[in-house]
Amino acid sequence: MKQNLDQVRNIGISAHIDSGKTTLTERILYYTQRIHAIHEVRGKDGVGATMDSMELEKERGITIQSAATFCTWKDHDINIIDTPGHVDFTVEVERALRVLDGAILILCSVGGVQSQSITVDRQMTRYNVPRIAFINKCDRTGANPYRVAQQLRDKLNLNAVMIQIPIGLEIDLQGVVDLVSMKAIYFEGEQGDDLRYDEIPAELNDEAEEKREELLDAVSMFSDELMEVMLEEQEIPEEMIHAAIRKGTLSLELAPVMIGSAYKNKGVQSLLDAVNMYLPSPTDVENIALDLDNEEAEIIVSNNPDDDLVALAFKLEDGRYGQLTYIRTYQGVIKKGESIINTRTGKKIKVGRLVRLHADEMEEIDEAGSGDIVALFGVDCASGDTFCSKNINWSMSSMHVPAPVISLAIKPVDNKAQVNMSKALNRFTKEDPTFKTFVDHETNETIISGMGELHLEVYIERMKREYGAEVEIGAPQVAYRETITKRADFNYTHKKQTGGSGQFGRVGGYMEPLADEEYEFVDEIVGGVIPREYIPSCDKGFQASMKKGTLIGAAITGVKMVLNDGSFHAVDSSDMAFQQASKGAFRDGYAKAGPVIMEPIMKVAVEGPSEFQGAVMGSLNQRRGMIVGTFEEGNYTVVEAEMPLSEMFGYSTTLRSLTQGKAEFTMEFSTYKQVPKSVAEELVKAYQEQQKEA
Amino acid sequence: MGYEPLVNQNPLRVLNLGRGSKQLGLVMARAGLGKTALLVQIALDSILRGNRVIHVSIGESIEKTKSWYDDILQFILQEHSITRPHELIEMVAQHRMIMTCKEDTFSRPRLEERLNDLILQDIFKPNCLVVDGFDFENSDRSTVEDIKEFLESMNQQAWFSATSHRGDDRVSPTGVPAPCHEVDDLFDTVILLKPEQNATIQLEIIRNNGTASDLGSALNLDPSTMMVKEG
Numbered sequence: 039m040k041q042n043l044d045q046v047r048n049i050g051i052s053a054h055i056d057s058g059k060t061t062l063t064e065r066i067l068y069y070t071q072r073i074h075a076i077h078e079v080r081g082k083d084g085v086g087a088t089m090d091s092m093e094l095e096k097e098r099g100i101t102i103q104s105a106a107t108f109c110t111w112k113d114h115d116i117n118i119i120d121t122p123g124h125v126d127f128t129v130e131v132e133r134a135l136r137v138l139d140g141a142i143l144i145l146c147s148v149g150g151v152q153s154q155s156i157t158v159d160r161q162m163t164r165y166n167v168p169r170i171a172f173i174n175k176c177d178r179t180g181a182n183p184y185r186v187a188q189q190l191r192d193k194l195n196l197n198a199v200m201i202q203i204p205i206g207l208e209i210d211l212q213g214v215v216d217l218v219s220m221k222a223i224y225f226e227g228e229q230g231d232d233l234r235y236d237e238i239p240a241e242l243n244d245e246a247e248e249k250r251e252e253l254l255d256a257v258s259m260f261s262d263e264l265m266e267v268m269l270e271e272q273e274i275p276e277e278m279i280h281a282a283i284r285k286g287t288l289s290l291e292l293a294p295v296m297i298g299s300a301y302k303n304k305g306v307q308s309l310l311d312a313v314n315m316y317l318p319s320p321t322d323v324e325n326i327a328l329d330l331d332n333e334e335a336e337i338i339v340s341n342n343p344d345d346d347l348v349a350l351a352f353k354l355e356d357g358r359y360g361q362l363t364y365i366r367t368y369q370g371v372i373k374k375g376e377s378i379i380n381t382r383t384g385k386k387i388k389v390g391r392l393v394r395l396h397a398d399e400m401e402e403i404d405e406a407g408s409g410d411i412v413a414l415f416g417v418d419c420a421s422g423d424t425f426c427s428k429n430i431n432w433s434m435s436s437m438h439v440p441a442p443v444i445s446l447a448i449k450p451v452d453n454k455a456q457v458n459m460s461k462a463l464n465r466f467t468k469e470d471p472t473f474k475t476f477v478d479h480e481t482n483e484t485i486i487s488g489m490g491e492l493h494l495e496v497y498i499e500r501m502k503r504e505y506g507a508e509v510e511i512g513a514p515q516v517a518y519r520e521t522i523t524k525r526a527d528f529n530y531t532h533k534k535q536t537g538g539s540g541q542f543g544r545v546g547g548y549m550e551p552l553a554d555e556e557y558e559f560v561d562e563i564v565g566g567v568i569p570r571e572y573i574p575s576c577d578k579g580f581q582a583s584m585k586k587g588t589l590i591g592a593a594i595t596g597v598k599m600v601l602n603d604g605s606f607h608a609v610d611s612s613d614m615a616f617q618q619a620s621k622g623a624f625r626d627g628y629a630k631a632g633p634v635i636m637e638p639i640m641k642v643a644v645e646g647p648s649e650f651q652g653a654v655m656g657s658l659n660q661r662r663g664m665i666v667g668t669f670e671e672g673n674y675t676v677v678e679a680e681m682p683l684s685e686m687f688g689y690s691t692t693l694r695s696l697t698q699g700k701a702e703f704t705m706e707f708s709t710y711k712q713v714p715k716s717v718a719e720e721l722v723k724a725y726q727e728q729q730k731e732a
Numbered sequence: 733m734g735y736e737p738l739v740n741q742n743p744l745r746v747l748n749l750g751r752g753s754k755q756l757g758l759v760m761a762r763a764g765l766g767k768t769a770l771l772v773q774i775a776l777d778s779i780l781r782g783n784r785v786i787h788v789s790i791g792e793s794i795e796k797t798k799s800w801y802d803d804i805l806q807f808i809l810q811e812h813s814i815t816r817p818h819e820l821i822e823m824v825a826q827h828r829m830i831m832t833c834k835e836d837t838f839s840r841p842r843l844e845e846r847l848n849d850l851i852l853q854d855i856f857k858p859n860c861l862v863v864d865g866f867d868f869e870n871s872d873r874s875t876v877e878d879i880k881e882f883l884e885s886m887n888q889q890a891w892f893s894a895t896s897h898r899g900d901d902r903v904s905p906t907g908v909p910a911p912c913h914e915v916d917d918l919f920d921t922v923i924l925l926k927p928e929q930n931a932t933i934q935l936e937i938i939r940n941n942g943t944a945s946d947l948g949s950a951l952n953l954d955p956s957t958m959m960v961k962e963g
Contacts, residue, residue, distance in 0.1 A: 193793065652849030659855040667794035667830030668846075670837045678794055680825075711822075 043321045043341060046409050047313055048366070050119045050134050050167070052158045053144035058174045062144060062300040062309075063107075063118060068229065069307055070109035070116070106353070106364050106411050108394045108401075111310045117411040135165040137352045137366040137411065140287075140317030142309065143169045147181035147297070151189040152645060159194045166323075168287045170294050170312050171196070176204055177211045177299040187295050189671075196293040199256040201283065202308065203249050204297050205239060214297055214305055215242055217250045218279045223308060230303025256292065257282040280315050287316045320409030325368050327424070327432040330381060337432065339368040343407045346370050346427040347378060350434040351414075354421050354469045361465075363414045364395070368434065370427060372412070373405040378425045381433050387425075391415040420468050442474050443638040443683055443707050445487035446494060447512035458507035459484070466497050473497060481732075487517065490705060491687065516684040518721070519636040519710060520587030521596040525550040528627035529603065532619035542610035543568075543619035545576055546603030549627045551596055557584055558598040568604040572616040576601055579620025588625065589633055589718075590725040599624070635718045638683045641708040644693065646701025648675040653696045661685035662714070680708060756880055757891040760912060761925035766933055766953070767893040770925065771862045772800045773959070774891050776808075779827040783859035786850075788843075789832045790865035797830045797864075807959070829856050835867055840878050847886060861890040868894045868911040876915045892919075907938055928952060 051059050107118050119134045135141070141162055145155060162169055171190055173183040183204060190198035202214040205222060213224035215238050222239060226232040238246050254274070258265045261282035267274050286292025296312055298305015321341050327348055328334040339348055347370030355362045365372070372378065374392050379385065393400040393413050406412040419425075424433045450456040463475045463486070473493070475486045488494045491514060501507040529546040545568070552558055559577045568576070577599075584594045604619075642663070644654050648670060654677050655665055663681040670676075686705060693701055713721065757774070761767050775785040789797040805824060809817050831846060850856040861883065868876070883890045896909040903909050908916035909924075916922055916938075924936040932952040953959065 651846070652853065655849060655855055656853045659853065664826060665829055665855065666825070667797070667832060669794055670831075670833035670842075672834070672837065 043407075043409050044319045045114045045314075046319050047114055047116045047317055048119075048137065048139045048320065048409065048411055049116060049313060049317055050138040050141040051144060052135075052141055052162065053155060058146065058300050059144055062142075062172070062174060062306065065300045065303065065306045066116075066118065066310060067107065067109055069231070069310065070111050106395050106413070108411075112314060114314045115410075116310075116313060119411075134352070135161055135167055137350060138165075138167055139320055139323045140313070141167050141169045142313070143171045143293075144174050145171060145186050145190075146178075147173045147176045147183050147186055148178050150182075150186040151193045156193060156643075159196075163290075166290060168290055168316075168318055170287070170296060170309070170316060171198060172305075172309055173295060173297045174300055176207060176297055176304070177209065177302045179208050181207050181211075183207075183295075183297045190293065190295065197256065197286070197291055198293045198295050199253050200249055200295045200297070201253055201312075202295075202297050202305070203242065203246060205242065211299055211302065211304060214308065215246050216308065217246060217253050218276055218283075220246065220250065225304045225307070230306070233307060254279070257286055260285040260289070260292065284316045288318050288322055320368075325434070327368065327434050330431045330433055334433075341408050342369055343371050345408075346430045347372055347425065348430070348432055348434070349378075349425045351417075351419050351421055351423045351425065354419075354465075361416060361418070362393075362395075363417045363419060364411065365414060365425065366411050367406055367408050369408045371405050371407050372425075374403075377428070379428055379431075380419050381424045381426050381431050382420070383423075385418075386428075387417055387419075389414060390417075420471075422471060442472060442487035442489060443517050443640075444490060444494065444514055445485050445517055446514045447478070447481070447483040447485055448498070448509040449483065449512075451508045451510060455507045455509060458505040459501060459509060462497075462501040462505040462507055466500070483512070489707065514687060516637060516682075518590060518592040518713075520589050520592050520594045520633055521636055522549065522551050522594075522628065522631035522633050524632045526627045526631035528623040528630075530619055530623035530626055531605075532615055532622055534615075540607075540610040541612060541615040541618065542607035543572070543612075543615040544603075544605040545601060545616065545619045545623045547599065547601040547623075549600070549624070549631055550598050551631075552598040553596065556595045556597075557581065560598065560600045562600055562602040563604065567606070568601070568616070569606055569611070572606065572611065572613065573601070575613045575616035576604075576620040579617035580624050582617070583621050583624035583628070587633060588628060589635055590721050591729075592635065594628075594633075595636075635713045635721055636710040637713045637717075639708050639711045640681050640683050640686060640705045642679050642681045642686070642703055642705045643676055644679070644701055644703040645674070645676040646697050648673045650697040650701055651675045651677065654693070654701060657689075657692055657696055661689070662717075681705075682711075682713070683707075755889050755920045756883065756918065757889075757921040757923070758908075758912060758916070758919040759891060759893045759923050759925065760896055760909060761893075762898060762927075763895055765925045765927060767895070767925065768800055768864050769804070770923070770953075771864050771891055771893055772804055775828065775860065775862050776801070776804060776824065778860045778889075779824055782827075784827045784857060785829075785860045785862065786847075786856070786858040787828060787830050788838070788861065788863040789830060790838050790863070790867070791835050792832055792865065794830050794832050797832060801828065829858070835865075838866065840875075840882050843879070844882055859889065861888050863890060863892045866892050866894070868915070873915050873918075876918055880918050925953075 051063055053059050109116050109118065119138060143155065143159065143162070145151060159169075171187075173186050175181060176183055183200070187198050187200050190196045201217050203217065204211060204214055205224075206212045213222055215222050220238060222236045222242075224234040224236060226234055254264075254268060257279060258268055261278065264274065264278050264282050267278065283292065283294055287294060294312060294316055296305060296309050298309065300306055325339045327337050327339050329337055347367065349365045349367040349370075349372055351363045351365050353364035355364070372389060372392065374389055376389050377386050378389060380387060391414070392403050392406060393415065394403050394406075395413050400413070403412065426432055448459070450459045463484070466473050467475055470488075473486070473488045475484065477483070478485050486494055486497065488497070494514070498509060498511060501509060525548055527546075527548045529544070531544040532541060534541040547562070557580075559580060561573050563573065580599045584597065586592070587594045642658070644658070646654065651668065651670075654675075655668075658665060658677065658679045658681065661681060662685050663679040666678045666680060668675060668677050689703065693703060759767050759770050759774075771787075775787055778785050787797060801824060805821060809820070814820055829850070833842075847858070850858070894912050896911070900910045902913050904913040904916045906916060906922075907924075908922055912919075912922075919939070921940050922938040924938060926934045926936055928934045932954065935953055
């Protein structure tokens with residue numbers, strides 16, 4: 039590891055599914071000599087690309103887990119996080135983005151900016167991640183990097199500037215023209231290892247000049263020096279242009295656009311050069327920690343290896359040798375054999391084995407300096423935990439984690455599966471904060487919940503493959519909620535006399551809708567009509583009632599409970615009596631407060647050829663969707679809609695058959711909305727029948 | 733509709749414009765004076781009366797177009813106390829559909845196909861169309877006539893925006909500037925937006941429902957919302 043942090047890059051590679059992330063990563067590892075042969079993602083040799091470490095990923099040709107890997111390129115250390123490309127796994131993407139300093143946004147030169155790219159780009163903007171765009175697959179039929187660059191400007195609002203233009207396209211792709219040095223670069227040799235620099239082909243001269251002008255115009259905004267040299271019409275030093283591009287990129291006001299074809303071994307080395315030149319080092323980025331001993335005051339981490347250690351566990355993985363915890367250090371040095379503290383639990387742990395990862399292979403190291411990404415062995419923690427030296431108690435700011443929207447019941451097929459299933463679930467919930475599991479005490483079923491159908495499917499597959507746990511699965515259930523729509527008073531007396539001391543408690547007050555919050559309890563009791571010691575009992579009783587609504591048994595949210603009246607009995611009142619009284623009061627008030635059912639609404643984007651637009655809109659409309667808008671470009675259309683999750687089961691099959699498999703869709707959680715009356719009636723009926731059966 | 737009083741500062745309401753079902757309207761101004769905001773006001777006025785509107789945004793994104801509505805709705809919500817603001821926002825979303833496309837993708841056959849997709853499948857039946865960003869400069873009279881004819885056949889009210897340029901002095905006999913000086917007679921209503929001192933925008937109505945008008949000369953609008961400025 040470099041002592042000089044200026045030569046460290048922590049980067050992610052993010053993009054739409056199938057735009058070639060894994061292939062690109064594979065090539066990067068090859069050129070940086072971390073691997074010695076190139077495998078294809080869906081290779082005939084059955085080996086698969088090195089970064090797709092999970093069998094499942096190899097089979098589906100997609101990357102689900104973000105494995106971190108380390109390589110060096112021209113005196114720079116580069117840590118690469120390979121990020122998943124499906125929206126169902128966006129927490130993985132977001133967690134990866136949290137620890138990155140910069141990213142490569144890969145785009146397909148044919149498909150261009152697709153809806154997934156838009157989602158990923160929005161996440162990058164949220165985490166202030168500077169990025170370089172790489173327009174991949176320029177060897178494919180229909181490749182048009184210029185159109186994709188324009189889409190970066192139009193659809194992502196990036197100030198995208200091409201710093202290369204292609205020499206030939208599609209099958210004739212030969213190399214690129216570097217607009218900074220004004221040289222042609224050819225990638226020769228069987229694996230494109232040999233770079234040959236040459237004069238720009240005559241037929242491209244005019245275009246190169248024109249594009250260079252555009253580049254200089256755009257980057258001169260970031261350098262007064264450059265502007266001056268340009269005005270004086272002097273020879274512009276290359277370094278000056280590089281410095282200006284870097285400045286623009288770091289400020290997120292410029293996105294340099296590179297082109298190539300990873301599959302054909304073209305452009306990858308130039309991209310690596312650009313990573314070194316334009317993407318930030320750990321010291322270029324400001325990261326914030328919260329001081330837990332000082333009311334979570336914000337502190338900027340120092341990046342200084344001499345300071346106390348601050349490190350974030352951003353990823354857990356269960357390997358053959360036990361739990362592997364990926365961490366990013368923000369300051370200080372983590373050393374083998376030293377003690378560090380998990381600031382969430384306060385537990386002290388000893389750093390055992392410390393490794394640097396390259397997908398399935400690992401390299402033992404003794405220490406890792408600030409800004410580095412490494413992994414610890416056998417540490418018990420959850421992802422998102424912060425580790426510090428004993429002198430400080432900081433936490434890296436919490437990550438945005440959405441609540442799960444879909445759940446399904448799983449049942450192990452035999453005893454062996456039962457044991458393995460518990461192990462697997464324990465692991466998955468630690469790895470992924472959006473994946474949750476619990477046992478429904480009424481049905482005795484194990485329920486898993488997450489962010490979408492595919493999200494849960496992948497975990498079920500993993501359970502089977504990695505843990506040998508075969509499970510039967512129930513139908514997916516939407517996570518409905520209940521809430522109230524108006525204010526209602528309550529006044530309830532709980533009285534029981536069954537010999538010996540009885541139970542007595544009366545609570546009075548009102549409940550009302552609460553926007554943006556789940557629950558609030560307000561104590562307005564005066565004159566001791568309810569003794570102090572029983573006030574928390576009332577709160578407890580109300581909260582217990584919130585767990586299960588009376589309409590369909592869904593959790594209740596958005597309720598404010600105000601307690602302002604009551605009475606007690608010197609002998610018969612107790613904690614239990616007031617809890618019971620509060621439950622009764624809640625039940626009474628709830629019935630009068632206009633309870634309604636809420637359902638998760640997803641933001642859905644369907645993209646495909648325009649000829650299918652009508653059919654796509656029809657299919658969305660049939661599923662109770664609200665079409666927000668359409669975007670059309672050439673013969674390609676995106677339809678954006680807000681859809682109830684409950685109507686989206688099996689939509690991928692419908693869409694495939696409607697559009698001959700030419701359209702695809704992405705889906706992410708948007709908000710909760712009240713279900714229409716007719717649907718609510720059906721839900722209530724189904725719930726009542728289910729209750730009767732039970 | 734209970735929301736109608738909300739838009740009483742809407743210039744259209746004040747002028748009682750835009751009620752004819754087949755009416756074709758045009759909003760003209762130089763860049764940056766608030767054509768889109770006025771079109772959004774026209775759309776909101778129609779929506780709050782219970783109609784459905786398709787907002788065609790040429791060269792803009794869905795997100796950006798949506799944010800125009802969100803901003804003006806926020807303003808309305810600030811000015812008026814509404815008990816259930818989310819219901820109003822929801823209602824507007826349900827009565828509006830945004831169609832965005834590239835400059836070269838907008839044409840009569842495309843529009844016809846899209847509207848038919850929506851109407852025949854009973855997905856969305858618009859009463860009013862607003863078209864923002866139509867390229868009058870590179871469209872000849874027959875193109876505009878063609879679109880007008882189509883909209884009339886669909887019995888649609890529609891509003892277009894057009895950008896005039898400082899250096900271009902060409903005007904039609906009725907005072908409509910280029911690039912619409914040769915097609916202005918195709919529109920039943922033509923509104924010009926002009927910047928005024930004291931940071932307001934003046935609304936000049938050149939033609940209202942086919943007759944010449946000088947109604948608007950007294951109307952000053954707040955440039956950020958295109959609402960009538962009081963006082």
